[in-house]
Every structure is written in structure tokens, then in C-alpha cells.
Amino acid sequence: MTGAELELDCRGMLCPLPVIELGKRYAEVPVGGLVAVLADDVAARTDIPAWCRMRGQEYVGEEPTGRYVVRRLS
Amino acid sequence: MGGRYVAGVRNASGYLDAASSEPLHPAARETLAAALDRGYADPRRLHGPGRDARLLLDNARAVVAECLGVRADEVTFTSSGTDAVHRGLLGLRLGLPHGADTPVSHSAVEHSSVLHAARWTGVEPVVAQVDRLGRVAPSGFAGSTGGVAALQHANHEVGTVQPLADLEVGVPLFVDACASMGRLPLPDRWDVVAGSAHKWGGPAGVGVLVVRKGALWVNPFPGDDRVDERSAGFENVPAALAAAAALRAVVTDRAETNARQHALVDRIRAAAAEIPDVEVVGDPVDRLPHLVTFSCLYVDGEAIVTELDRRGYGVASGSACTASTLAPSHVLEAMGVLTHGNVRVSLTRETTAADVDGFLAVLPDVVREIRSRVGL
Structure with a gap:
């Protein structure tokens, strides 16, 4: 499991709340740092990679199931 | 005020959901009103009102065929677009040797009616992935060696037109044209096509199934002794005729x-x-x-x-x-x-x-x- 500077527990939240949480808080880690989002809403699997693409951040991957890791690039 | 609607107001200008259902075309409304009085009888009966209903039904079929550039005997009216999809796709599959054991290959972006029909067969479907635009690659079905392939003409949610002309496919092809029928000419490549009248301004409750002459199609559902062996149930003659009138108007314009x-x-x-x-x-x-x-x-x-x-x-x-x-x-x-x-x-x-x-x-x-x- 990839370590992360910030772990956001969004389990039980429906879309778009996990992505809103990510959008609000990812800047708490330094550029280059990792944020992990724990989410059980099925839309997160599509929407977190899409957020990364739209916001110019790096999607590292899902590991294990339901834990989405993002690298802050800017 | 421009661009707004009020609940209960007809032909609301702020209604921007034609892809779910286009408001009834005036040509359909006129035809429907006239046909309700003339097309009530059983088109299989030999008496005058029955012959009248049969004439209207045959006329509707001829108009739809002409608008789509197909033969009249290739056209069947079904009870909905979904019914046309189910009959078309499952019947094409059943026409194959050992059809009941074969899978449906379909793109990942087909309408839910295709997905439900494919799953209903009980044989695990084969799914062709799409790109960021929602388009399947021309080689997306190249690996399908058995069963039937299902690919929409255009996507109902994002509008992307699929590359049917360039598609590499070696099995019978079902094309869901529910989102495009009337708006775009039919593609050339298909064995069976399905369409839905309320999406072009015809009444709801009318689907169009087109089975290419020579395609091996076997009714996947219980048969019926109606005018058209590919359909079941008493024909909605006035609605079919109204759907045809709307299609002609839409294609003309x-x-x-x-x-x-x-x-x-x-x-x-x-x-x-x-x-x-x-x-x-x-x-x-x-x-x-x-x-x-x-x-x-x-x-x-x-x-x-x-x-x-x-x-x-x-x-x-x-x-x-x-x-x-x-x-x-x-x-x-x-x-x-x-x-x-x-x-x-x-x-x-x-x-x-x-x-x-x-x-x-x-x-x-x-x-x-x-x-x-x-x-x-």
C-alpha cells in the first residue's frame, strides 16, 4: 500500500462529495506529495482520475480497492 | 419570456431533452387524429374496416421503408424502441447455428436495452471498449468469431457517431439506431436495425425493426398470428401511421x-x-x-x-x-x-x-x- 501524507476518509459519502473533499484539501500536501481518498461510492473510480486530468494532477492508482492515490503536481 | 417553460405549457421552449423524447410533430398529430377514426379495426379481417386498417398499416410501412431506404417487407412495427432492440438483437442471435449458446459482443456504450438483452441470454457478453470520445475502434469487434455483434449508430448520451463503415466484423451485425433514426441516414452496414418513433417526433409506443432481406432471424419470443410474423400483439395502426408521417416530415427537413x-x-x-x-x-x-x-x-x-x-x-x-x-x-x-x-x-x-x-x-x-x- 502506497503511503500518503494526507488520507481523506470519504466512505459513506455519495458523489460528488469525495471529489469535493479532494478538491478542497489536496493543497494541504506539498507539491510532489501524495493524497489518498478512501471512498466506497462507485463513481469515485471514474471521477477521481477525471479530476486529476482536469486539474492537472497525477492519478497514481487505486490500491487496495476503494483507496485512490493522487500526487499533487501543482 | 424566451427560453422558459411553465409546468403544463405545451411545446415548451425551455425543454432541452429531445433525446429522451421529441415533442410530437404536427404532421404526426394530424395523421394520428385522422387515423384514429379510420384505423381501429383488425387489419387481418377481410371486412371493409379491416381492409381499411390494413391499408393504413401497409402505407405506414411503405413510408418508413422509403424514408430509411429499405424494402417495405424488411420493416416491422414493434411496441417500442426497446422491443425492437430486444427482438432484433436476440432474433439475429437465434438465427445463428447453435445461436442460443453464443454470446453477444457489444460496445461498452450501448443503450441499456442492448445490455439487458445481452445479459438476458445467460451467455457472458463480450464488451468492446471505447476511447475518450465514446467511439469504438474499427477493430473493436475483430476478435468476435461467434455470436452476433451489437453497435449503436450514434451514442444516445454523448452523440458520438460510431465507425460502422470501417468496422471489421465477421459476424452478423445488429445496429441500434434509436438515437439517430430520422436525423441521420441509415448506415450501410447492418443485418438488423432498431429505431424508436418518439425520438423523432412520432408517438411513443412505436418501435421500428428492420431485418435485412436474407438475414437469418428467428423470433426469440412467443409467436403470434398477426400481419407481421416478426411482431406480436394487436397493431397500433394509427400510431404507426403517425410515426411514419413524422418520419417523412423530419427526413424532408x-x-x-x-x-x-x-x-x-x-x-x-x-x-x-x-x-x-x-x-x-x-x-x-x-x-x-x-x-x-x-x-x-x-x-x-x-x-x-x-x-x-x-x-x-x-x-x-x-x-x-x-x-x-x-x-x-x-x-x-x-x-x-x-x-x-x-x-x-x-x-x-x-x-x-x-x-x-x-x-x-x-x-x-x-x-x-x-x-x-x-x-x-
Whole structure:
């Protein structure tokens, strides 16, 4: 499991709340740092990679199931 | 006031959901009213009223065939577009040797009626993936060696037209043309096609099934002793005739309608893309003329549909919170685009530039207001 500077527990939240949480808080880690989002809403699997693409951040991957890791690039 | 509707008002100018259902075409309304009085009898009967109903039904079939550029005996009226999809796809499969044991290969972005039919067979379907625009690769079905292939003409949610002309496929091909029929000429490549009248301005409850002469099609459902062996149940003759009248009118006007709608959709695509963190999806050029989809980051799909409705604009959404299943649109998912904050705008034949401008005038504020609720 990839370590992360910030772990956001969004389990039980429906879309778009996990992505809103990510959008609000990812800047708490330094550029280059990792944020992990724990989410059980099925839309997160599509929407977190899409957020990364739209916001110019790096999607590292899902590991294990339901834990989405993002690298802050800017 | 331009671009707004009030509950109960007919032909509302703010109704931007033609892809769910186009308002009844005046040609259909006129024909329906006349045919209700003439087409009530059983078209199988030999008495005068029966012969009259049969004449109307045959006339409807001939008009639809002419509009689609197919033979009249290839056309069947079904009870809905979904019924046409189910009969068409499953019957084509059953016509194969050992058809009942074979899988359906379909793209990941087919309409749910295709997905349900494919799963209903009990044989695990083979799924062809799509690119970011929602388009399957021409080689997407090249690996299918058994069963049937199902590919839509154009996507019902994002408008992207599929590469049917270049498709490499060695098995019988079912084409779901429900989103495109009347708007675009039929593609050349198909063994069976399905369409849906209420999507072109005909009445609901009329589907069109076209089975190519020589295609091996076997009824997958209990038979019936009606006029057309591919269908079941008492024919809705007035509705079929009204659907045919609407199709003729739409096909006659489509060069002008498509050019106008294509330009209006271009305007919506450009304006939506100007709003921060909004992604416009689907092919910008090779697409249905009247339809555009975009997704707004940090926006709840139900909230945006509700807020636009409050301002007099009716749109659809593929976001999870707007679906009965609470699952996001499988089309957006397969394309890998944002599924929340999703809006599908589809123009009716009467949508004007003023209606579109009115919608675009309120859209940025609606998005901003919903984002501000969550502090973004």
C-alpha cells in the first residue's frame, strides 16, 4: 500500500462529495506529495482520475480497492 | 419570456431533452387524429374496416421503408424502441447455428436495452471498449468469431457517431439506431436495425425493426398470428401511421434542421467549455446534430438538473444521483470522463437561438451557485 501524507476518509459519502473533499484539501500536501481518498461510492473510480486530468494532477492508482492515490503536481 | 417553460405549457421552449423524447410533430398529430377514426379495426379481417386498417398499416410501412431506404417487407412495427432492440438483437442471435449458446459482443456504450438483452441470454457478453470520445475502434469487434455483434449508430448520451463503415466484423451485425433514426441516414452496414418513433417526433409506443432481406432471424419470443410474423400483439395502426408521417416530415427537413442544430450545439459546446472546470464530452464534429453533454466538477447532478428546471430549462443527466440505480452512467464511465455534475442538452426541432442563449445566460450562475454551497 502506497503511503500518503494526507488520507481523506470519504466512505459513506455519495458523489460528488469525495471529489469535493479532494478538491478542497489536496493543497494541504506539498507539491510532489501524495493524497489518498478512501471512498466506497462507485463513481469515485471514474471521477477521481477525471479530476486529476482536469486539474492537472497525477492519478497514481487505486490500491487496495476503494483507496485512490493522487500526487499533487501543482 | 424566451427560453422558459411553465409546468403544463405545451411545446415548451425551455425543454432541452429531445433525446429522451421529441415533442410530437404536427404532421404526426394530424395523421394520428385522422387515423384514429379510420384505423381501429383488425387489419387481418377481410371486412371493409379491416381492409381499411390494413391499408393504413401497409402505407405506414411503405413510408418508413422509403424514408430509411429499405424494402417495405424488411420493416416491422414493434411496441417500442426497446422491443425492437430486444427482438432484433436476440432474433439475429437465434438465427445463428447453435445461436442460443453464443454470446453477444457489444460496445461498452450501448443503450441499456442492448445490455439487458445481452445479459438476458445467460451467455457472458463480450464488451468492446471505447476511447475518450465514446467511439469504438474499427477493430473493436475483430476478435468476435461467434455470436452476433451489437453497435449503436450514434451514442444516445454523448452523440458520438460510431465507425460502422470501417468496422471489421465477421459476424452478423445488429445496429441500434434509436438515437439517430430520422436525423441521420441509415448506415450501410447492418443485418438488423432498431429505431424508436418518439425520438423523432412520432408517438411513443412505436418501435421500428428492420431485418435485412436474407438475414437469418428467428423470433426469440412467443409467436403470434398477426400481419407481421416478426411482431406480436394487436397493431397500433394509427400510431404507426403517425410515426411514419413524422418520419417523412423530419427526413424532408433534416438538411436544414441538422445544420441549424449542429451550429447551436457548437455554440453550447463553446460556452460550456468557457465555464471553469467544465468538460464537454463526445466527438465535437462527427456527432448527432442536436445533442451535447458536459460535466461540471464539484457539482451535484441532481442539484444542477433541479436548478435549471427551476429556471425553466429541462435537461437530462447521467450522474449517479439522478439515476434510479444510483449508479453513474455506464457510457461516461466507459469513456473515463467525469460522471458527476453531468448535463445532457438535446435540442428539439423548435429550439431557437434565443432559447439556447437564454439557457447559456443562466448556466454559469447555476454552476457557480451550486459550487458555492460546498465552499468551492
